[in-house]
Amino acid sequence: MAPGRAEMSAQDPMLPQVSHLQQRQQENHNTFSFVCPSPLPAFAPGQFSMLYVFGVGEVPISISGSPLQPELQTFTVREVGQVTRALARLPEGTALGLRGPYGSAWPLDQARGQDLLIVAGGLGLAPVRPVIYSVLAERERYGRVWLLHGNRHPRELFYKAELEQWAAESQLDLRLIVDSADRSWRGQVGVITDLLRELADDRDFAPERSLAMICGPELMMHFSALRLLEMGLTPARIFVSLERNMQCALGFCGHCQYGPHFICKDGPVFAWPDVAGLLALKEV
Amino acid sequence: MAVSREQIQTQRYLKDLDPRFLDVLLGCADEIYCEAGDCLFQLGGKAEAFYLLKQGVIALEIHSAQRGTITIQTLRSGDLVGWSWLFPPHKWHFDAHVLETAELIRFDARAFLAACEADHEMGYQMQQRFARIMLDRLQFTRLQLLDIYGTGPR
Numbered sequence: 062m063a064p065g066r067a068e069m070s071a072q073d074p075m076l077p078q079v080s081h082l083q084q085r086q087q088e089n090h091n092t093f094s095f096v097c098p099s100p101l102p103a104f105a106p107g108q109f110s111m112l113y114v115f116g117v118g119e120v121p122i123s124i125s126g127s128p129l130q131p132e133l134q135t136f137t138v139r140e141v142g143q144v145t146r147a148l149a150r151l152p153e154g155t156a157l158g159l160r161g162p163y164g165s166a167w168p169l170d171q172a173r174g175q176d177l178l179i180v181a182g183g184l185g186l187a188p189v190r191p192v193i194y195s196v197l198a199e200r201e202r203y204g205r206v207w208l209l210h211g212n213r214h215p216r217e218l219f220y221k222a223e224l225e226q227w228a229a230e231s232q233l234d235l236r237l238i239v240d241s242a243d244r245s246w247r248g249q250v251g252v253i254t255d256l257l258r259e260l261a262d263d264r265d266f267a268p269e270r271s272l273a274m275i276c277g278p279e280l281m282m283h284f285s286a287l288r289l290l291e292m293g294l295t296p297a298r299i300f301v302s303l304e305r306n307m308q309c310a311l312g313f314c315g316h317c318q319y320g321p322h323f324i325c326k327d328g329p330v331f332a333w334p335d336v337a338g339l340l341a342l343k344e345v
Numbered sequence: 346m347a348v349s350r351e352q353i354q355t356q357r358y359l360k361d362l363d364p365r366f367l368d369v370l371l372g373c374a375d376e377i378y379c380e381a382g383d384c385l386f387q388l389g390g391k392a393e394a395f396y397l398l399k400q401g402v403i404a405l406e407i408h409s410a411q412r413g414t415i416t417i418q419t420l421r422s423g424d425l426v427g428w429s430w431l432f433p434p435h436k437w438h439f440d441a442h443v444l445e446t447a448e449l450i451r452f453d454a455r456a457f458l459a460a461c462e463a464d465h466e467m468g469y470q471m472q473q474r475f476a477r478i479m480l481d482r483l484q485f486t487r488l489q490l491l492d493i494y495g496t497g498p499r
C-alpha cells in the first residue's frame with residue numbers, strides 16, 4: 062500500500078509532494094504570485110516552503126497567503142535566477158514539488174494586546190502578508206496596527222488592491238513611501254526610515270507597548286531596526302526575517318548557516334538580539 | 346499673520362530650543378499659504394527663507410529631458426524645508442512644488458543669519474539643529490542611492 066502523506070514525509074523529509082500551479086498573477090515587471098493546493102500541513106505566518114521546479118531545481122519561498130486557508134499555499138516570487146525564472150514561465154496547471162512548511166514564525170502570540178508595527182520593504186511585503194491576514198481576522202486582539210511599506214518606485218508596488226482596501230477599511234494605518242517617482246504619484250517619496258521618523262512624532266506611538274516585525278532587504282532591516290531602537294523600542298521587541306541561500310531546509314547541509322544559526326530551522330524569523338551583531342557584517 | 350511659539354516649539358528639530366532663541370525665530374517668522382500646483386521655490390532661485398510646513402504636501406523635484414520631472418522627496422506637516430539659504434551662493438538646488446494646499450511658516454533667512462551672527466550661542470544651537478537635519482537627510486539619501494530594493498547586477 063502506498064504510504065500516507067505524513068508517513069511519506071517522515072520517511073524522507075527531502076521528498077517533495079506534488080501540487081499544481083494555479084491563479085498565476087503578474088504583480089510587477091519581475092514579480093508574480095500564484096497559488097498551489099497544499100498537500101502540506103498548515104503553516105504559520107513567516108514560514109516558507111521549498112518549491113521544486115521539476116528538472117530545474119528547488120528554491121525556498123515564503124508563504125504569502127492566508128493561514129486561515131491552509132488548504133492553499135500562495136507564493137509571491139521575484140525572478141532573479143535559474144529556478145525563479147523557470148517558475149515564472151510555467152503555465153497554470155503545471156506540476157510543482159512542495160515540501161515544508163519550514164522555519165520559525167512571526168511572534169503573533171507576543172504581539173496580541175500590543176501595538177504592532179509591520180515594516181516591509183520591497184518584496185518583504187510577501188512574508189508579512191500572512192501576519193496581516195491573521196491580525197485582521199481577530200483585529201480586536203491587537204492595539205494600533207501600522208503597516209509601513211517602502212518600495213523602489215510606484216510601478217513596483219504590488220498587492221495594490223489589498224493595500225487600498227486595508228487602508229480604506231481603517232483596519233490598519235497604512236503608510237507607503239517610494240524611493241523615487243514621477244509627478245503622477247501623489248504619495249510620499251523618501252525612504253522607509255522617513256516613515257519611522259514620522260511615526261516617532263505620532264502621539265499614538267508608544268514604544269513600550271509596540272512590537273515591530275521588519276521584513277525586506279537586509280540593509281533596510283538593519284537601518285529600520287536601528288531607527289526603532291532610537292525611537293525607544295527595546296531590542297527584544299524587534300523581529301526580522303532573514304534569507305540565505307538554502308538547500309536542505311532541514312538544518313543538515315549548512316548552506317544557510319548565519320553565524321551560530323541555521324536560517325532554515327532557527328529562522329527565518331529572529332528576534333533582534335539574536336542577529337543584531339551579524340546583520341550588515343561582511344562574510345556572515 | 347502672527348506665528349505662535351507652540352507652532353515652532355513642537356517641530357522635531359526645534360524641540361527644547363532655548364526660549365530666548367525661539368523668540369528670535371518668531372521675530373523672523375510669518376505665515377504663508379500655497380495652493381496645490383504652486384511653486385514654493387525654483388531651482389536656481391534666490392534662497393532667502395526656510396519654511397516649517399504646518400500642513401500640506403510639498404514635493405522636491407528636478408527635471409531632466411530624458412526622465413521628465415522626478416520627485417526626490419516629499420515633505421509633510423512638521424518638516425523643515427530648505428537649507429540652501431545657509432551657504433553661498435544661496436540658490437535653491439531643487440524645485441519645491443506644492444502637491445496639497447500648504448500652510449507654512451516662513452523664516453526670513455537674512456534676518457535669522459544676522460541674529461545668529463550677533464549671538465554665537467544661538468548660532469551654534471541652530472547650526473547643531475540644521476546639521477542634524479542634514480545628517481538625517483544624508484543617511485536617507487544614502488539609502489536611496491543604495492537602491493536597497495533593487496535586485497542588483499545579474
Ligand SMILES: Cc1cc2nc3c(=O)[nH]c(=O)nc-3n(C[C@H](O)[C@H](O)[C@H](O)COP(=O)(O)OP(=O)(O)OC[C@H]3O[C@@H](n4cnc5c(N)ncnc54)[C@H](O)[C@@H]3O)c2cc1C
Nearest residue numbers: 109120121122123137138139141142143144145304305329
Ligand atoms: C527563507 C527564505 C524565504 C524566501 N522567500 C522568498 C519569497 O517569498 N519570494 C522570493 O521571490 N524569494 C524568496 N526567497 C529568495 C529565493 O529563495 C531566491 O531568490 C531563490 O532561491 C533564487 O534562486 P534562483 O535559482 O532563481 O537564482 P540563482 O540562480 O540561485 O541566483 C541568481 C542570482 O540571483 C541572486 N539572488 C539569489 N537570491 C536572491 C534574492 N533573495 N534576492 C536578490 N537576488 C538574489 C544570486 O546572488 C544570483 O546572482 C526566500 C529565501 C529564503 C531563504
